[in-house]
Each structure stands twice: as C-alpha cells, then as structure tokens.
Amino acid sequence: MNKKIIYEIKGMYRDDFRITGYEFGEGEKSVCIIGNSRGNEVQQTYCCSQLVKKMKQLEEEGRIKSGHKILIIPSINPYSMNIQKRFWSTDNTDINRMFPGYDLGETTQRIADGVFREIKDYEYGIQFTSFYMPGDFVPHVRYMKEGYTTTEDAKKFGMKFIVERTVRPYDTATLNYNWQVWDTKAFSLYTNTTSRISKTGAGQAVMSVMNFLANNDIIKYSAIGEKRIRTIDDTDLISVRTAKSGFYEPLVKAGDRVDAGTPLANIINPYDGDILETLYAPIEGIIFFIHNEPLTYANTAVIKILGD
C-alpha cells in the first residue's frame, strides 16, 4: 500500500486541506474508488475505509494480480466533513458540480481539477455518492446512459439492482459524467444510508466492489454475486408524493415488498396529531427509496417504488 497526498491547499487558519489516496498493486491504472465529495456523506467515506482495510489484507496475501493498480480516495472533501456542512466550507459550492475542474479557477474548480488529473486515466471509476434528498435506498449501482459504460460492466458488481440514468443538464459537471468523457467506465454506488453509518450497508458495498474486481480479473477472490440482476431505468421508479406538509411517519422501510394498496406513510398535523393524509402503494413492488426525516413538504416524492 502506498499512501499519498493527491491534492493540497494551504489553509489560512485551518490545517492544510489534504486529499489522501491509498494505492494498491502496481501497473496499469485499473480501478479508482472515490468516497465522499459532500460533508454529510459519512457512510460513503466509511465504505472506503472498509475497502482500504480489505485491500490491505488482499495485498498482504498476494491476492492483487500483477499489472493492476487500484486507487482509493476515501474523501475528496475532508474540510466540509469536519465542519458538518454538505458543501464547500466558504462558498457553499458542490465539488461534484465542478468537474473536470479548472486549475486556474475558483477553489472548488481547482480541487476538482487536482483530483481529476490523478484519477482520469483509470479504466474503471467507482464513486460512492448520495441522493440530493435525505432518505434510505435499496443498495444499487448506477451509471449514466452515455453509451460508454454498459449494463454488462455494471453486472460485475453482483448487486441485485442496476439503475441506468438518463443524463440531465446539471449532470454534466459531475465526476461520473466527466469520467466517461475521458474514457473511464464510471459507476455510482448507492449504499443504503448517507449521514449515518450502516455496517451492513458498508459490508454489502465492500462485497460488491470485491465482486467487481474479481470479475475483472484484478484480484484473486471468489465472487458470489446475485444470480438475478435487474436493470432498470431511473424513470421506471414510481414516485409516491405527499399532497400535504407535516410530520412524516413511515410505515415501511427500504427493501420491503408491498402489495398495491399497502399503507406506506402517514402525514400528521403537527399541532393536533390528526392524520392529514395516508400514502398508499399505487402498485405492487419494492420500496426502493424512502424519505427518512421527521418532517416533509407537500409535493415531495417521499417514496419510490420499483414495480415487478
């Protein structure tokens, strides 16, 4: 293992901003794995820490095949994590909207550039990321439908679900999108949580990355992935929306199988406790995403169901 500084900015009163990477193996740049880019993506960094631990073990046991280099960067934004702020500490910009970056630009453009220079030549790129809304997911792997990364590549993670995402205009400055522009096959791994650590979720993430590395003949490891993998389009997910704002009381959890008509959540009057609205499953399927905060706004897709 080679621990190295990927990028550094001198701090004024804070310690210097440092992005640290862990390299395993030698040879072709095979796989790069990135943890958090936002300050609240604690689980995403935790997953990387568990991967670093696992890779150290594999390296010590001689199970990384020759000719392959793997780089893991647990955090590209430690400054925001340390002050528990989602975006950049001073100007609130999102590093994951700054790629490919610009070395003469503003601070987060420089950070994106500094990171991207180090990671753009890898054959595969994996980013642990989070949804813009707080909630729990069924773990899955996503890729952007740009014609470069394919579902066959994504199947190598052995995860039960693959989500193909149609590119929106605001996606074009993300790491995942730009990796593909620079010929890296890029994936986003959605684990079940964001700002709370889930050991099981992290364990699943480690296993899926192990599957991916083994299936690409990069490590010696007996991959046991899901037998039945389902590829869906992000537009296949059926949103269940609130009509009212108020307290939000979920009645199901991510991964639950529900019949059409199953009560999913109540929206409660915050002053008198009356149920303002009960949300019901419009179809039979799996709870793929579920909001996990105590309050909700009206018109909010608090639940996404994947039909059979």
Place this chain on the structure above:
Amino acid sequence: MVEIVTSVGLPIDEKLMIKKNRIMPEGSSMNNLKRISVVTGIHGDELEGQYVCYELQRRIDEEKDKLSGIVDIYPAMNPLGIDSITRGIPAFDLDMNRLFPGNKDGNMTEYLAAGIIEDVQGSDCVVDIHASNIYLTEIPQIRINELHADTLIPLAKEANVDFIWVHGASTVLESTFAHSLNSIGTPVLVVEMGVGMRLTKEYGDQMVDGLFNLMKKLGIWQGEVAGVRTPMISKDPDDVSYLNATASGLFVPEVKHGARLSEGDLIGRIVDPLCGKILDEVKSPQAGLLFTIRDYPIVDEGSLMGRVLKEEVLVNE
C-alpha cells in the same frame, strides 16, 4: 394588485407564497397591453433588486397616468432564502436558479419553479435582477448567453447598464430561469450589479432609469425618461482577465472598484495576519477596467478577487 403566483404549505403552520404586484393603467383591460416583468430574489442573499422594485413603483405612482402597459413586480422568488439570509432554498440546499423550468408534478421546489415560469412567460421583456454574491461587487451589467444574443443585445442596450457581457453556452446553465424563458421566446435580461447582502442605491437608481427607458421603448410608459448610457459590449472570452488568489489569506485592495488600470498596476495584496507578511501582490495582467472586485476579504487559494475588462473593449464604448 398583489397576487399570489404560486404557494405551497410548509410542515408547521406556515404557507410559502411567491407574490407579485401587478400595476396597470387605471380603467384599462389587459387586452393588447405590453408587459414588463421585474424579477428578483432568486438568490436569497442578493438584495440590490429590492430597492429597484420599490423605487420603480414609487416613480410610477407619481405619474400613474403615463403608464400604458402592465408592470409585474416579483420581488421575492425565494422568500425563505431572503428571510433566512440563505442563497439557495433553505432546507433543500438547492440553488433555485438550477431548477427551471420546473415541473408541476415534481417536488416542492420544482412545483414552485413551474408556477413561476407559467406566470412570467409571455411577458414582452423580463428583467431578472441579481446582485453577484456576498464575495464580489459588480458594476451594473447584463449577462447574455450567446444563444440568445441577437434578440437580447438590442434590449440590453436600452437598460442603462455599463456593460453587456455575452458568454458562451453551457449545459449547466440550461436550468436557469433566464435560459428557460429565453428558450420559449420570452426575452429575459439578467442584470448583475452591486454585491450580496447590501444595497448600492446609485446602482438601483441607474437601473430604475433603465427600466423606464425599456418601458418607453416597449410602449409601456409614455412619460419622460432620462437618457441611457452606451454600454461596453464584450463577446470574446479573451476580453476578460480573471484574478484568482494564489494563496489563502486576507485580501486588502489598493484600488477602488471601477478603476482604470494599466498593465502591472497593483490591485491589492494578499496578506497573512498571523505572521504579518505579504503573501502575494495582485497586479493587473492587462490594461483595462476593474469591473469586478472582491468585497469579502478572506480568500482561499483560487478565490476570485477581481476581473479586468481589456482596454480595447472600453475604447469601443
């Protein structure tokens, strides 16, 4: 007449309402009247447009009989942001100017954005007033996406700004309020002036003069208007130099905003208050006009401290 453009209930005993004030000639129907919409407050920390909304109405009221069209004033597109000194939409941490055209069936923020677009579209001209951000002060200027330059430059020349900056198309900017409306044929001029969280009254007065002139050209105002200044126009990205900090520290300016500079002139210094040392001297890379200057003194490496518009563009003014 104050109207609610769109609204949505918040969780605890409050309704989020986006309001506008419609001013029309007394006794007239809406038929065939031209309409100008003045929009501001998409970013909750940009307040320069607040004064413009007030002053425009005060001056219309003084000569109400000269009004021959509709003036719609939308002072607070992001009322929760203005109230809580938050640039984006609080709770969502989303930049409202990346949500357009919105979606009536989407989440709360997309729903509000769609309601706004529905209400504003069809205006003969929309002026969307921004105030830079809390870091940088700008001279009054209009920024135009090159895709819409042919339609918008003639309108922008009537708006009494100092500078028209035509910039390249960017996919990320497709979700702005202005791009969404310009794409469906409602012309939107994006004004940037002053600085976030503050008022610059002289810029506001200059902008109100510009709005009256625009209204006159559009047939919305029959009264006298002040003459407007001829703006500098830049269409070439090489016209503008960016001054980014080479070190983290305290930026201490040595010249005033709007200074005319020669190549190599000292603009300011980045200093280290802990050790009392100069970390860098910020010098002008070209002769020209310092049209942007940093107002917020702390800089990180990379922070923008100013922009210089090159001399040749000033000569063409």
